[in-house]
Amino acid sequence: MVGILDSKDLEARADAIVERLHGYLDAGKQVFTTSSFQSQSLPLLHMISRVNRDIPVYYTNTGFLFPKTVQFAEELADRLGLNVIPLRPEVPKIKQMDRAGRFLYASDPDHCCYLNKVQPLEPVLREHDIWVNGVRGDQSSVRAAMAEEEHAQFGCLRYHPMLEWDSRMVYFYRKTHDLPEHPMEAEGYLSIGCEPCTMKAIGDGNARNARWFGMNKTECGLNTTLVSGGN
Numbered sequence: 001m002v003g004i005l006d007s008k009d010l011e012a013r014a015d016a017i018v019e020r021l022h023g024y025l026d027a028g029k030q031v032f033t034t035s036s037f038q039s040q041s042l043p044l045l046h047m048i049s050r051v052n053r054d055i056p057v058y059y060t061n062t063g064f065l066f067p068k069t070v071q072f073a074e075e076l077a078d079r080l081g082l083n084v085i086p087l088r089p090e091v092p093k094i095k096q097m098d099r100a101g102r103f104l105y106a107s108d109p110d111h112c113c114y115l116n117k118v119q120p121l122e123p124v125l126r127e128h129d130i131w132v133n134g135v136r137g138d139q140s141s142v143r144a145a146m147a148e149e150e151h152a153q154f155g156c157l158r159y160h161p162m163l164e165w166d167s168r169m170v171y172f173y174r175k176t177h178d179l180p181e182h183p184m185e186a187e188g189y190l191s192i193g194c195e196p197c198t199m200k201a202i203g204d205g206n207a208r209n210a211r212w213f214g215m216n217k218t219e220c221g222l223n224t225t226l227v228s229g230g231n
């Protein structure tokens with residue numbers, strides 16, 4: 001963990017990530033990143049903007065996102081000069097109902113996440129070599145078990161530059177570089193995904209506990225299904 005006085009160490013870590021990204025590009029690799037456009041996404045997006053603003057920043061606009069998240073993504077694209085590309089689900093919402101007429105997030109959230117988050121990203125993986133993915137080890141046991149580089153599906157390589165960062169480092173980097181926070185954070189939302197599957201932070205524990213609350217689910221599939229060997 002980095003202390004408040006270790007700003008040089010934090011910047012050195014960021015510089016190393018920037019250098020690594022330059023290395024991929026210099027080697028002719030097709031690089032992309034994904035973002036959920038939360039406050040915690042800002043350091044990596046800022047580093048991407050330092051490297052090459054043409055690097056595609058994909059996000060899956062599931063149709064269930066909070067309008068404030070979509071607006072925040074648009075504002076960040078302007079502010080950092082990012083090449084933000086929204087992806088849309090291939091399957092229309094009318095075909096995303098269960099037999100009782102409910103949306104799948106109520107009865108089969110894994111399939112809902114597959115249709116709305118994972119499937120739209122599959123063609124992107126086929127077209128690129130390197131997926132820069134901002135997962136952090138302190139977010140979940142699944143993420144803590146990840147390596148810095150891992151094979152993804154469709155021949156892509158995942159690069160996890162933020163794996164060793166924690167929420168305090170993210171906050172400090174944001175403050176150092178005057179990066180904004182998601183507008184819903186002040187309302188008590190610390191981990192923000194789709195509206196039906198997100199609630200305000202609960203207790204003192206992991207911020208992601210407020211996602212899919214009451215369901216036996218902690219990941220949307222981007223970090224499980226799209227890892228090589230994922231299912």
Ligand code: SF4
Nearest residue numbers: 105109112113194197
């Ligand atoms: S987070 Fe919820 S609403 Fe969004 S795709 Fe997954 S199950 Fe569906």
